[in-house]
Amino acid sequence: MLTCKDASRLLSEGQERPLSLGERLGLRLHLWMCVSCRRFEQQLALMRRAMRALRRRAETEADTAELPIAARERIRRALSEGRGQPRD
Amino acid sequence: MEEAPLNTRLDKPAAGSPETWLDEHGNALYRYALVQLRDPHRAEDAVQETLLAALVAHERFAGGASVRTWLLGILKHKIMDQFRRQVREVPLDDVDDASELDDPADDGDFAPSGHWRNTLSDWGNPQEMLERGEFIAFLQRCLDALPQRLAHLYWLREVLEEDTETICKEMAITPNNLWTMLHRVRLGLRRCLDRTWLKGLSREGT
Numbered sequence: 208m209l210t211c212k213d214a215s216r217l218l219s220e221g222q223e224r225p226l227s228l229g230e231r232l233g234l235r236l237h238l239w240m241c242v243s244c245r246r247f248e249q250q251l252a253l254m255r256r257a258m259r260a261l262r263r264r265a266e267t268e269a270d271t272a273e274l275p276i277a278a279r280e281r282i283r284r285a286l287s288e289g290r291g292q293p294r295d
Numbered sequence: 296m297e298e299a300p301l302n303t304r305l306d307k308p309a310a311g312s313p314e315t316w317l318d319e320h321g322n323a324l325y326r327y328a329l330v331q332l333r334d335p336h337r338a339e340d341a342v343q344e345t346l347l348a349a350l351v352a353h354e355r356f357a358g359g360a361s362v363r364t365w366l367l368g369i370l371k372h373k374i375m376d377q378f379r380r381q382v383r384e385v386p387l388d389d390v391d392d393a394s395e396l397d398d399p400a401d402d403g404d405f406a407p408s409g410h411w412r413n414t415l416s417d418w419g420n421p422q423e424m425l426e427r428g429e430f431i432a433f434l435q436r437c438l439d440a441l442p443q444r445l446a447h448l449y450w451l452r453e454v455l456e457e458d459t460e461t462i463c464k465e466m467a468i469t470p471n472n473l474w475t476m477l478h479r480v481r482l483g484l485r486r487c488l489d490r491t492w493l494k495g496l497s498r499e500g501t
Contacts, residue, residue, distance in 0.1 A: 210409025219478040223452075223459055224470075243415040250485050253421045257434050258453035260425055265330045265454075274325040278339040282317055282346060289347050 209237045214244045218251055316346060320366050327367060331374050331455060341377060345370040375465055382447050382466050404482055415485075416493055430492060437487035441480060448473065449480040 209217070214237045217230055226234065238245050274282075324345060328338035348369050406412050424430045438446055448466070451457050459470050466473075 210405075211411045212405045212409040215404075215482070216478055219481050220474050223474050223477065243411045246415040246417060247485070249421065250415070250418055250488075251481060253418060253424060253430075254434065254481065254484060254488075255453060256421065256425060257431050260431055261435060262330065262454045264431065265333065269326040269329040272322070272326050272329055274321045274339070274342060275335070278342070279317065279321060282321070282339075282343045285343055286317065286346055286350060289350050 209233050211237075211241060211244055214238070214241065215247050218244065218248050222251065222255065316349060316362065316366065320363055323363060324366060324370050327370060328374060332377065333450075337377060341370060341373045344373045344376075348373070378447055378451055379465055382444050384444075403486065416489060418488075418493065429495075430488075433488055433492035433495075434484065437484050437491065440487060441483060445476055445480050445483075448476055452477060 214234055217226060217234050220226065221234075238248065321342060324342045325338055328341040329335065332338050332341060345366060349366055352369070404411060418424065438449070441449070448462065451462050457465075459473060462468075463470055463473055468476075
């Protein structure tokens, strides 16, 4: 019988790799009886979706960003130095 | 400025010169780096490293892909380099790591019997949560409060959507170690969101 600690770990690993049949059966049985782990499963799914939303938000913000002029000048200088004598 | 382009021959029409790369692709590279690194200075550094590497590799550019695609490919490597440096900055071997990560988290969440100490709260309708937006703001704050190394790994996994194989290879860690750390992050974020976002909601009385 899985403990909640085991079940939560399996739920998390289920986001990383396909679970085995045995793992899935054990998990299903546990979830059937355990409201906390069912909620943890939903919370994991929500966190994953929210991270995707965070990415989309960052993309929208970056959409209008421009390489700052100071950085642009610094890079230009680095490039003209690098051209004379390649670094690395 | 009257200097003729260096590469006017037909075999390298697309390569241009590094100065035109900066003007033509600088913003695109910067935007891409900004999303992934979330830090203007680190993004600027990544653009600079990319263009310098491109300058060195200039002669090897096959011209098959567009310059933009080629530069973005280099940038992706540079971004991964930055993550690698940051993750490896904290030298912890796998064993120490796993035990250090396992115990405190579990002590917080689980009783010695392996059951949750407290019944988990219901977070309500997921769709509604996402649309309300503040959930994401709290998530961001909880992420910022994580140990950097863990936050970077989680970001690589959930935002850059890298798989276990890639992350383990790049960061020189084992899958089991990675999964332990990701699990720890998820437990930690869950607790943090419970404590901050959910508590705020119940205070509002909604």
